[in-house]
Amino acid sequence: xxxxxxxHSTVRAEEKLIIRAAREKKAGIKLIDIRxxxxxPLHYRPDFDIALERSVSTVKGGYATEFLEALGAxxxxxxxxxxxxxxxxxTSLALQKTGVPTLKFAMAFSLEQAMAAxxxxxxxxxxxxxxxxxxxxxxxxxxxxxxxxxxxxxKDVLGSPQQKAYYLQEYIQKPxxxxxxxxxxxxxxxxxxxxxSHWITNTALGGKATNCPVTKELSQLSLQAAKAVRGGILAxxxxxxxxxxxxxxxxxxxxxxxxxxxxxxxxSGAIVDYCLQKINSND
Amino acid sequence: MLIIKKVIxxxxxxxxxxxxxxxxxxxxxxxxxGVEESEIxxxxxxxxxxxxxxxxxxxxxxxxxxxxxxxxGE
Ligand SMILES: Nc1ncnc2c1ncn2[C@@H]1O[C@H](COP(=O)(O)OP(=O)(O)OP(=O)(O)O)[C@@H](O)[C@H]1O
Ligand SMILES: [Zn+2]
Numbered sequence: 001x002x003x004x005x006x007x008h009s010t011v012r013a014e015e016k017l018i019i020r021a022a023r024e025k026k027a028g029i030k031l032i033d034i035r036x037x038x039x040x041p042l043h044y045r046p047d048f049d050i051a052l053e054r055s056v057s058t059v060k061g062g063y064a065t066e067f068l069e070a071l072g073a074x075x076x077x078x079x080x081x082x083x084x085x086x087x088x089x090x091t092s093l094a095l096q097k098t099g100v101p102t103l104k105f106a107m108a109f110s111l112e113q114a115m116a117a118x119x120x121x122x123x124x125x126x127x128x129x130x131x132x133x134x135x136x137x138x139x140x141x142x143x144x145x146x147x148x149x150x151x152x153x154x155k156d157v158l159g160s161p162q163q164k165a166y167y168l169q170e171y172i173q174k175p176x177x178x179x180x181x182x183x184x185x186x187x188x189x190x191x192x193x194x195x196x197s198h199w200i201t202n203t204a205l206g207g208k209a210t211n212c213p214v215t216k217e218l219s220q221l222s223l224q225a226a227k228a229v230r231g232g233i234l235a236x237x238x239x240x241x242x243x244x245x246x247x248x249x250x251x252x253x254x255x256x257x258x259x260x261x262x263x264x265x266x267x268s269g270a271i272v273d274y275c276l277q278k279i280n281s282n283d
Numbered sequence: 284m285l286i287i288k289k290v291i292x293x294x295x296x297x298x299x300x301x302x303x304x305x306x307x308x309x310x311x312x313x314x315x316x317g318v319e320e321s322e323i324x325x326x327x328x329x330x331x332x333x334x335x336x337x338x339x340x341x342x343x344x345x346x347x348x349x350x351x352x353x354x355x356g357e
Contacts, residue, residue, distance in 0.1 A: 010334070010348075011322040019319065033321050058354040134356020160353065235357070251357040 002279045003028030004272070005048030005073075007064050009035055009055045013257035017268035018052070025272055034060050039067040049279045051075040052271070054253050058086045058132065061253060074282055076275060077232035077252045084229045085252035089131045089167050091229065092249075098228040101221065101246045103239065104170040107131075111152045115145065117168050124148075125171040132162050134251070136202040141171055169248075172239050177201055178248065179212050179238040181222040182256065182267055183231065185274040188219040190263035209258040221245050233271055303343045307331040314343055323348050 004022060006029055008015050022029035030048050034055055038044070044067075051068050053075055055061030065079045077085075084090045095102040106117035118126050128140045128151055142148045155163045178201050181191035191214050196207035212218070222236045225247045235254030238245050256267045301314035310328035314335065318324070322335045324345075332348035 008321060011319045016317070016319060016322070020317075031319070031321075056355050057352060058356060132354065137356075253357050255357045 001026070001028045002050075002276055003030055003048045004275045004279075005030050005032050005046065005051045007032050007034050007051055007053045007055060007061070007068075009033065009057050009060060012056065012255065014255055014268070015054055017257065017260070018054070018271055021266065021268040021272045025269070025276070027272060027276055034064045037064070039064065041067070041071060044071060046071060046073045048073075050275050050282075052275055053077065053082070056253075058082075058134075058253075062086065074278060076278065077234070078230070081229055081231045081234075082252050085231070085234070085250045087131050088129055088133075088249050089165070092167075092169075094228045095225060095247055098224070100224045100228050101244065103172060103241075103246055103248060106168050108166050108168065109164065111149060114148060114152060114166050114168065118142075118148065121168060121170045127169045127171050129167050129169065130159075130163055131165055131167045136200045136205050138163075139200060141199060172241050172246075174199070174239050174241070177240075179218065179240065179245070180259070181212075181214065181218060181236045181238060182254070182259065182265075182270075183222050183226040183234045183236060184267070184270040185233070185277065186223065186226070188214050188222040189267065189270050190214060190259065190265040191218060191222075192259045192262055209262050211262045211264070217245060221247065225250060233274060301338065301341055301343050303345050305329060305331065305333065306345055307333075307347055312345065318343070 004027060019029055051073050053061050053065050062082055065075045065082055068075050069079055084094050089107050092102060092105045104121050106120060108114040108117045125141055125143045128142055130138050140151050177193045177195040179191055179193055182189050191212040192209045193212045194201040194207040194209055201207040225236045226234050229250055235251040237248040239248050260267055303312045305312050305326040308329035310326060312326055318335055320335055320338055323332055325332050333345045334348045336344040336346055
């Protein structure tokens, strides 16, 4: 029986959906809590046919992936994909380089440089984000120089070295929602609108998920974005702007528990199918 | 007769349920069906977030869940 090694830390609803989908499809699934493993290349014996990396901790997931790949195992998503997607600046660079429509962005390391970056981006408001953050944490919409100064001073005093790299984006006036599309193995399988009265619409923060029809434009943009980061299994966050759809960022260990019901698509099933397909093509 | 049957079914069902004690407030915690190790649940009494560390026959070891870390996300 082909077996998927599910590398996880905290088991979220998503992991449970994947486990259930694997059992329904009669695929083997081995739950491996990365916090219980010793990753020593001299002693580690992989006993699965493919690894699915689903760690909530980006750092631990990243090391697990590099380790398994070094032993010759196939990991979904591969380390190259994870490295780009976990970092918003690297994602923006990859999108820009390949001509995928995306928001204007810049990185700066001091207040004066950040002020110059704001001018380049077309002025305030801008959005300042930690390049390695997620779940909408520590995003700031900055309306003027005073607020920018305050935010940068906070980060300089309290932040980790990572927090002292200021990733800035133009602020987009969106229609009270954004779009998240799901790409699995070169296909845009479904998409949701995330609607909220707050400009941060993450469903983790109380935004509402509803079905978003996958138009040709949306599908193509999603596939282009996925190709830019060489994925895999990805959630593409897209914003509707006055100039059309633009990619905001890409997630490589995506959450989707609120998306199966409104879209009617089994995202967990597609993930398992993709892993099984990969096992077969690598044989 | 019917009542006895219902009672037996109820007893049987409750026996197959997982029970544990909240490490924070000592309340009894009933775990949902299909719960997995490493899953985070919350105590219905004190609302603390708890990690299911280990599942045995009809009980589970619970510990207080860690705070969200800076590198957590999707
Ligand atoms: N430049 C922007 N202009 C307008 N809205 C934005 C901008 N950047 C982010 N948002 C909104 O903020 C929310 C979170 O943004 P983003 O996805 O960049 O953060 P995140 O922490 O990585 O979240 P997630 O875990 O969902 O990927 C989204 O709802 C998005 O629409
Ligand atoms: Zn409690």
